[in-house]
Amino acid sequence: MTDATRPIAQETRLARLTGKSAVSDFRLIALLVLGTVAANLALAETGFWRSLSFIAIPAGFVVLVVICERIGRHVRPARRAAYEKALAFGFPAAVLALWQIAGDTGMINTTWFPQPSRIAAGLWDMTIRYDKFSQTSLLGRPWLIPQAFSEGGFAGVWTLLSESHVLATVARVFIGFVLGAIPGILLGVVMGVNQTVRLMLDTTLSAIYVLPKIAIFPIVMLIFADPFGEGPKILVVALAVFILMTINTMAGVRGIDNVYLMAGRNYGAHGWQLMRHVILPGAMPVIFAGLRIALGTAMIVIISVEFLRAKQGVGFITFYYWEVLNPEKMYAGLVVVMLLGVLLTYLLQWLQRRLMPWQR
Incomplete structure (x- = not known):
């Protein structure tokens, strides 16, 4: 075999192996x-699926992961992004479809787990x-x-918009997040660069954090003249x-690695210049990771x-429909909470891309 025909033979052999x-x-x-x-149908027909669901569901998930990994091996690079999006959105859709089927066939109690x-x-x-009694609606009737x-x-x-729970x-x-994030970032920077401040406050912050x-x-309610107003909710x-x-x-x-600090000083950066061009950009990935966690915590709180203690808000209507035993709308309230979390997270990621263009 000559040197000219060797690459062709290797490609042919590789194609055969890929086909196999x-x-x-x-x-x-x-x-x-x-x-x-077949296994799930057999369990359903014999009546054992519900009692063995704690085994059937994890086993089905493992099988699904193996199938997706096998398919992923043969996805072309040009279609890799579409494949990943299909996994990201296809799995929740499959879970919802199975949930619907399980409810329609009586495998789950639809009184508490509606389809x-x-x-x-x-x-x-x-x-x-539009709730005439409370004078509220979910979105504020934007139409x-x-x-x-x-x-x-x-x-x-x-x-009109002030009646919206969302x-x-x-x-x-948003207001609580901004009021907490800005001073938190400033104090964190000071504690990071100043050992005295860090030693003074670190233990106290760790105690309050838990x-x-x-x-x-x-206790926060007692600080305000109107304990049932918006102030305590935002402050907490x-x-x-x-x-x-x-x-x-x-x-x-x-x-931040000391090498970057030394490089900045060697180029003449001191004080505010060092803070602006080295310290803040270096800490930005961790800061935005903290912002994502803080955003989720803000939603939970x-x-x-x-x-x-509220007469308006997504949390209020979710709890209200739980009290009146309306599980469909209670779950709908939870869906709204999840959608808000996803939307706010995407907005935060958009801001991160704008403030950290070097990571694109």
């Missing part, structure tokens, strides 16, 4: 699918319905904004975010507070 691997993986996938379906279709219907009803503006201007639009929760989270934020809410969110951001920022600043 694809056939083998396809056979394995077909065997796993048929075996899993996704019933939850979607409850969410739609919450969206279009009436043109009419409200023509009748009362911006004041009419504000009155906007009430988002406003509390306190359940909902447990200090009654700000406190939770402040503690998290202080600790994460301090860790990010202290985790405000939903818990709205459970206890």
Whole structure:
């Protein structure tokens, strides 16, 4: 074999091996699918599926992972992004479909675990319905904004939107998040660069961090003249975010490699220049990781507070429908909470891409 024909032969051999691997993986996938379906049907027909579900469900998940990995081996690089998106969105869709089937066939108790279709219907009803008793709605009836503006201007639009449960929760989270994150980042930077401040405050912050934020809410209420107003709700969110951001920022600043600090000083950076061009960019990944955690904590805290002491908000309506034993709308409220978490996280990631262009 000459040097000219050797690469062609190697490519041919590689193509044959790839083809054999694809056939083998396809056979394995077909065997796993048929075996899993047959096993679940057999358990369902004999009446043992519900009692053995704690084994059947994890086993089915393992089989699904193996199938997806085998398929992923043969996905072309050009289609890799589409494949990953299919995994990210396909798995939740499959779970919802199985949930629907399990409810329709009586495998689960639909009184307490209603099918996704019933939850979607409850969410739609919450969206279009206006509660005349509490004078609230889920979104604030945005379809009436043109009419409200023509009748009362911006004041009419504000009155319309102020009835929204979603906007009430988002406003509390946003204001508390900003009020807690900014001073938390500033204090974390100071603690990261100054050992004296760090030694003075580190133990105190660690002690406050482990306190359940909902447990200090009654104390926070006593600080304000109106304990049932918006101030206590926002402040308890700000406190939770402040503690998290202080600790994460301090860790990010202290985790910067000394090589970068020495390089900055060698180029003449001192004081504010060193802070702006070396310390803050170096700590930014950890700061944004802390912001994501703090955002999730803020959502958890405000939903818990709205459970206890609120007449408006997503947490309030979720707890209200639990009290009146309406599980469809209770689950719909939880769906709204999850959607808010996803949307706010995407907004935070968008901000991260703008402030950290070097990571693109």
